[in-house]
Amino acid sequence: xxxxxxxxxxxxxxxxxxxxxxxxxxxxxxxxxxxxxxxxxxxxxxxxxxxxxxxxxxxxxxxxxxxxxxxxxxxxxxxxxxxxxxxxxxxxxxxxxxxxxxxxxxxxxxxxxxxxxxxxxxxxxxxxxxxxxxxxxxxxxxxxxxxxxxxxxxxxxxxxxxxxxxxxxxxxxxx
Amino acid sequence: xxxxxxxxxxxxxxxxxxxxxxxxxxxxxxxxxxxxxxxxxxxxxxxxxxxxxxxxxxxxxxxxxxxxxxxxxxxxxxxxxxxxxxxxxxxxxxxxxxxxxxxxxxxxxxxxxxxxxxxxxxxxxxxxxxxxxxxxxxxxxxxxxxxxxxxxxxxxxxxxxxxxxxxxxxxxxxxxxxxxxxxxxxxxxxxxxxxxxxxxxxxxxxxxxxxxxxxxxxxxxxxx
Numbered sequence: 001x002x003x004x005x006x007x008x009x010x011x012x013x014x015x016x017x018x019x020x021x022x023x024x025x026x027x028x029x030x031x032x033x034x035x036x037x038x039x040x041x042x043x044x045x046x047x048x049x050x051x052x053x054x055x056x057x058x059x060x061x062x063x064x065x066x067x068x069x070x071x072x073x074x075x076x077x078x079x080x081x082x083x084x085x086x087x088x089x090x091x092x093x094x095x096x097x098x099x100x101x102x103x104x105x106x107x108x109x110x111x112x113x114x115x116x117x118x119x120x121x122x123x124x125x126x127x128x129x130x131x132x133x134x135x136x137x138x139x140x141x142x143x144x145x146x147x148x149x150x151x152x153x154x155x156x157x158x159x160x161x162x163x164x165x166x167x168x169x170x171x172x173x174x175x
Numbered sequence: 176x177x178x179x180x181x182x183x184x185x186x187x188x189x190x191x192x193x194x195x196x197x198x199x200x201x202x203x204x205x206x207x208x209x210x211x212x213x214x215x216x217x218x219x220x221x222x223x224x225x226x227x228x229x230x231x232x233x234x235x236x237x238x239x240x241x242x243x244x245x246x247x248x249x250x251x252x253x254x255x256x257x258x259x260x261x262x263x264x265x266x267x268x269x270x271x272x273x274x275x276x277x278x279x280x281x282x283x284x285x286x287x288x289x290x291x292x293x294x295x296x297x298x299x300x301x302x303x304x305x306x307x308x309x310x311x312x313x314x315x316x317x318x319x320x321x322x323x324x325x326x327x328x329x330x331x332x333x334x335x336x337x338x339x340x341x342x343x344x345x346x347x348x349x350x351x352x353x354x355x356x357x358x359x360x361x362x363x364x365x366x367x368x369x370x371x372x373x374x375x376x377x378x379x380x381x382x383x384x385x386x387x388x389x390x391x392x393x394x395x396x397x398x399x
Binding site: 003004007008010011014017018021022024025026027074078135136154155156157158161 | 228229230231234266267269270273274278382385386389390392393395396397398399
């Protein structure tokens with residue numbers, strides 16, 4: 001009898017695990033190509049609350065990162081080494097780490113601090129996860145001047161790859 | 176008090192070895208196969224072939240060096256992981272049996288599952304042989320994903336979604352052999368009829384397939 005009870009518990013747990021996996025896997029994406037820029041409010045490095053917005057004259061990149069994630073650090077380092085390559089693209093670097101500015105972590109990438117097209121921001125994790133549909137960091141989103149998502153890139157990408165993605169959308173002002 | 180009159184075959188039937196001896200033997204074979212995969216197949220060139228579209232050479236080298244460090248831990252953890260996998264499979268196999276009021280000892284099911292895992296090992300060897308015929312510079316993700324003697328091997332996977340490719344890949348000779356060995360092992364306990372053994376193995380296979388499909392779909396959702 002006891003064996004059958006344990007077996008039933010095991011079966012229920014196993015079925016719940018399968019159900020959970022399918023539920024997560026088949027959940028509709030909150031932001032897919034063609035979707036519009038979500039409402040995300042972030043705190044900038046000077047302490048003001050700002051709303052995520054696109055620049056109508058050029059492409060906008062939104063990068064969701066975390067400073068504990070090695071691929072994120074590598075991606076930011078790549079931007080830092082050649083910031084001029086992306087000077088005609090508006091770039092938001094968003095994290096959900098509350099103490100990111102307090103620990104002055106952005107000074108690890110000084111060129112990104114000085115470049116006018118880069119904006120650092122701290123947003124609520126829920127907003128980033130639900131608004132952007134981000135499940136892993138880094139996630140990179142390419143928006144056009146109307147705020148329409150053109151491409152979502154999951155994981156780090158080399159600069160050539162990112163530039164060719166931007167070129168694909170045939171916007172002469174993008175890069 | 177009830178007494179069972181059914182014939183219970185002795186545990187030491189197949190290969191005439193004790194369970195722990197068989198476990199050790201299969202584990203060593205699996206370790207050798209894993210080592211061959213790491214040394215012959217997953218070379219730095221293969222990493223370049225797969226990742227060069229996304230990453231710079233320096234980052235690929237970092238990933239390769241990191242994965243090399245992980246493989247050492249993989250060898251160390253393999254006995255534990257293999258044991259846990261067999262225990263999980265044995266538990267899952269025991270579930271429908273107990274619900275059908277058939278009490279086959281866990282140790283016996285563990286041995287059946289372990290002997291059947293030889294089919295999985297044979298699959299790994301076949302895949303290793305297939306990949307070793309390719310020069311490391313020509314190994315791509317498509318070649319790595321190839322499933323020998325499966326429906327996926329004869330289909331054009333480039334046009335199919337990942338989930339369909341996965342399902343076609345699961346319909347292979349080794350999977351059939353695995354199910355056959357499980358069914359045979361159950362039938363040989365003398366406590367279950369052939370028809371029931373087939374239905375138990377089929378439901379077990381479907382449950383595992385759903386679990387694996389769930390994992391594939393979950394990771395596809397994360398990375399897409």
